[in-house]
Amino acid sequence: MTRWPLTYFPTLAIALVAVLPVGVLLMLASDNPQGFDARNLAVLGNTLLLMVFTAVGATFVGVALALLTTYVQLPWRRVWLILLAAPLAMPSYIGAFTFYAAFGPGGEIDNLLGLPTPAVGGLAGATVVMTLYTYPFVLLTTRASLSSLDANLVHAARTLGMSLVASLWRVVLPRVANGIAAGALLAALYALSDFGTPAIMGLDTFTRVIYVEYNAFGLSQAAMLSLQLLVIVGLVLFLESRVRGSRERPGRHLFLWPGRWQTALLLVATSPVFLLSILLPLSVFSLWLWREGMGDFELAYAWNSTYASLLAALVAVLLALPVAHAAIRGKAGRVMERVTYLGFGVPGIVMGTALVYVGLQLPFLYQTLGLLVLGYVLRFLPLAVGSIRATSENLDASLVNAARALGASPREAFQRITLPLTLRGIVAGAALVFLEAMRELPATLLLGPTDFETLATYLWRVYEAGYFGQAAVPGLLLVLISGLGLVLMFSGERWTLSKAKAPNPVADA
Amino acid sequence: MLKVSHLSVKYGRTTVVHDLALSLHDDEILMLVGPTGCGKTTVLHALAGLVPIASGEISPGTWRATPEQHVPPEKRNVGMVFQDFALFPHLTVEQNIGFRLTDASQVDHWVNMLGLASLRHVKPGTLSGGQKQRVALARTLAHQPAFVLLDEPLSNLDAALKDDLRWEIRGALKAAGIPAIWVTHDQEEALSIGDRIGILRAGKLEQLDTPEVCYSQPANRFVARFLGEASFLDGQLDRETSRVSTALGDAPGFAVNGASGEVSILLRPDDLSLRASDPGNGVISWVRYEGSARLYAVQSDAGELIKVRCNHEIQVRPGERVDLCITTTHPLAVFAREPGTSATDTN
Structure with missing residues (x-):
């Protein structure tokens, strides 16, 4: 038998810890005498409806915007793309919160402009908000498929007498169905796991009911519901793993040149998406800041968020290094790496429930910062692993060999070749984990030590207490942090774009 | 007869085609040659209506396109043959050729003419490069276009195949009696196939004449060097x-x-x-x-x-x-x- 690579041992340990939450939930739920009842059925119905409606809504908005941003030569194309992808970086509870506060009788729009608007809530409200914050998944996956398609097929269809709309429908969309499906499933996954939006919109989905049960000390009932939710999440993840990207040979990029009126019309038709998802939260928070100032917000909340997230990022990167290495080394390593991905699929509220129980069994962990950081790490470790693995995989083994052949010792080769080339992935991974942890709400609510208020939990308390104006500062800070996440995301994309052949009409001509 | 006058095309602020004029008679084949990036493909895209034009006029008689009056590609009755064939991967050979046709007689005619009878019900993915380009040509001609645009139709094929297929394409175009503009960067192809040759440099037409004149009496040193x-x-x-x-x-x-x-x-x-x-x-x-x-x-x-x-x-x-x-x-x-x-x- 060949010897195991050294990194397999820590990776195995990490993989075992990653399975821990599911094991704990199974144990907890087995204590529960109650099975599946009528209320449970209603919750299941709500959850599935929200999931399906969100996926459908995200598909409609996302595909239309993907066609627009990929093919149509609009002025400031890049700016539009970034603005339209921006909601991806924002946690949807920010949107749900401001929608809830802005619309309806007595809402901010009514107060300020005297315009009566219908209240946003329930299944319809949750679907609207969820769609606005998940369509970028579909936008980005569809865009990726679209930009690799060969434009000459559209040119052929059009010169054979088919109109533009018909050729997009019959020649383009069937070939990007996989890309669209991948994005729609990500949107569905988000809708399943999200806690803030259904909670604020008053829709009894699994995540909301789990929180209610947890508060009513029904931990085993919460575990039961968590397991049911995990089964659905597992099904969606399974479907997602079956969706393959398109394997078409990349060809010439399609360019559509709209006239002046068409450009204006397209921009006007697109703007509501941006207005509602980004501008509305910004305006509402700014209005509150102007009206009520800082409120009783304390800088300590922001520091708590930062401190816990920094710890999480540091730990995640340290753990991700051996996992990423093991994943490249062999099949067993890859399997263990896959196991650590489990946490990413576990909704925050479910992770919280499981770790609360762990804390109850292990008193030295209960109500400690350590438990919260463990929660963050288990959920977001895959972000760090993925980021580090991507850069290490690009690292050609022959580079190290070349350095060795030039007389460098293994240590020198690592310091001068491997480390500089993977540093980018390490930093990006740490930043991703940090930004996700800063915005995390449900696990923080459940696992945060007493009186350990973070930006997200403070926003939640403000919502529960109904003193909306107090949310100005944490709200704006969370938007700002989301903006940083967006910058990170797009600096990464530009990096990969500049490596691939950027579409350039002049060079193609 | 296709008439093009004062045609210019711009991408943003870059002018890619400058003040181009040409006309095409009955079943004439015009070869458009030039180095990479000279605007050959852009000229074809402009004629097909795939890019807007900045100035000039394009008219085959039945319609007239100007910068103010764009005619969409599907209204131009133009045929296009592509370097990468652009066959619809989810349709069979027969369905590709009869893409927008209700009458199968044209499909039958071109299937037989180009020797595709045994491949009628095959998907394009299994075809060889030469077969694909025959199918693409059959598809274009079966739709009976007013003129045909060929964008380097042979450049993705093996050298051995090129020689036969170029004569086969020329023969089919002449049999259909349809005028064509054929873009290539291969000077030998241009000299041997074309009724006339147009040499493009940086979006400008340097010379437009018969192959014999272009070769022995080039308008300038660039043309002289480009053709042989x-x-x-x-x-x-x-x-x-x-x-x-x-x-x-x-x-x-x-x-x-x-x-x-x-x-x-x-x-x-x-x-x-x-x-x-x-x-x-x-x-x-x-x-x-x-x-x-x-x-x-x-x-x-x-x-x-x-x-x-x-x-x-x-x-x-x-x-x-x-x-x-x-x-x-x-x-x-x-x-x-x-x-x-x-x-x-x-x-």
């Missing part, structure tokens, strides 16, 4: 007798753009002959064996590098001295001498 091997040699043109005298002998001359006095003449490799001779008037720089012939590059004592194609029976090695001599009897193109390029111009 070209060497330039200094000489004096006598306007009275229309003869040029050079270090390698006398020859009849044909003045381009009113060149006179001190000139450069264009020499094709077949315009000269060489024999081993010491001292002679030059030394062999390199030899390229081409099977039936050898191409020699000779560094003449006057300074120019001159290419000569000789029967394979003549064998001289690099470094050996030879005697070069102009042997052609047809008039050679004569250009005004470019400052700083004479004698040292070795291209």
Whole structure:
């Protein structure tokens, strides 16, 4: 038998810890005498409806915007793309919160402009908000498929007498169905796991009911519901793993040149998406800041968020290094790496429930910062692993060999070749984990030590207490942090774009 | 008849096609050639309505497109054949060819004409490159376009296949009686297939004429170099007798753009002959064996590098001295001498 690579041992340990939450939930739920009842059925119905409606809504908005941003030569194309992808970086509870506060009788729009608007809530409200914050998944996956398609097929269809709309429908969309499906499933996954939006919109989905049960000390009932939710999440993840990207040979990029009126019309038709998802939260928070100032917000909340997230990022990167290495080394390593991905699929509220129980069994962990950081790490470790693995995989083994052949010792080769080339992935991974942890709400609510208020939990308390104006500062800070996440995301994309052949009409001509 | 006048195309602020004019008769095949990035494909896209035009007019008679009045591609009744074939991968050969047709007679006609009968129900993915391009051609012609645009139709195919298919495509176009513009970067293809050739450089049409005229009487040095091997040699043109005298002998001359006095003449490799001779008037720089012939590059004592194609029976090695001599009897193109390029111009 060949010897195991050294990194397999820590990776195995990490993989075992990653399975821990599911094991704990199974144990907890087995204590529960109650099975599946009528209320449970209603919750299941709500959850599935929200999931399906969100996926459908995200598909409609996302595909239309993907066609627009990929093919149509609009002025400031890049700016539009970034603005339209921006909601991806924002946690949807920010949107749900401001929608809830802005619309309806007595809402901010009514107060300020005297315009009566219908209240946003329930299944319809949750679907609207969820769609606005998940369509970028579909936008980005569809865009990726679209930009690799060969434009000459559209040119052929059009010169054979088919109109533009018909050729997009019959020649383009069937070939990007996989890309669209991948994005729609990500949107569905988000809708399943999200806690803030259904909670604020008053829709009894699994995540909301789990929180209610947890508060009513029904931990085993919460575990039961968590397991049911995990089964659905597992099904969606399974479907997602079956969706393959398109394997078409990349060809010439399609360019559509709209006239002046068409450009204006397209921009006007697109703007509501941006207005509602980004501008509305910004305006509402700014209005509150102007009206009520800082409120009783304390800088300590922001520091708590930062401190816990920094710890999480540091730990995640340290753990991700051996996992990423093991994943490249062999099949067993890859399997263990896959196991650590489990946490990413576990909704925050479910992770919280499981770790609360762990804390109850292990008193030295209960109500400690350590438990919260463990929660963050288990959920977001895959972000760090993925980021580090991507850069290490690009690292050609022959580079190290070349350095060795030039007389460098293994240590020198690592310091001068491997480390500089993977540093980018390490930093990006740490930043991703940090930004996700800063915005995390449900696990923080459940696992945060007493009186350990973070930006997200403070926003939640403000919502529960109904003193909306107090949310100005944490709200704006969370938007700002989301903006940083967006910058990170797009600096990464530009990096990969500049490596691939950027579409350039002049060079193609 | 397709008429194009004052056509310009811009991408953003970059002008890609400048003030292009051409017309196409009955079943004429016009070859559009030029180096990479010269705007060949953009011209086709503009004619097909796939990019907006900045100025000019395109009209085949049944419609008229201007910058103000865009005619969408599907309304132009234009046929297009692509370098990468652009067959619909989810449709069979037959469905591809009859994409927008209700009447199957055209499908049958072109399937038989191009020898595709055994492939009717096959998906394009399983076809070879040559078969794919036949299907693409059949699809285009079955839709009975007013004119056909071919965008480097042979450049993705093996050399062996190219030769047969280029004649097959030409034959099909002529049989259909449809005019065509055929873009290529292969000068040999352009010379042998085209009824006329247009040479494009940086979006401008440098010359538009029959292959014979473009080759033997190029409008400028760029055209001369683009269509085949070209060497330039200094000489004096006598306007009275229309003869040029050079270090390698006398020859009849044909003045381009009113060149006179001190000139450069264009020499094709077949315009000269060489024999081993010491001292002679030059030394062999390199030899390229081409099977039936050898191409020699000779560094003449006057300074120019001159290419000569000789029967394979003549064998001289690099470094050996030879005697070069102009042997052609047809008039050679004569250009005004470019400052700083004479004698040292070795291209």
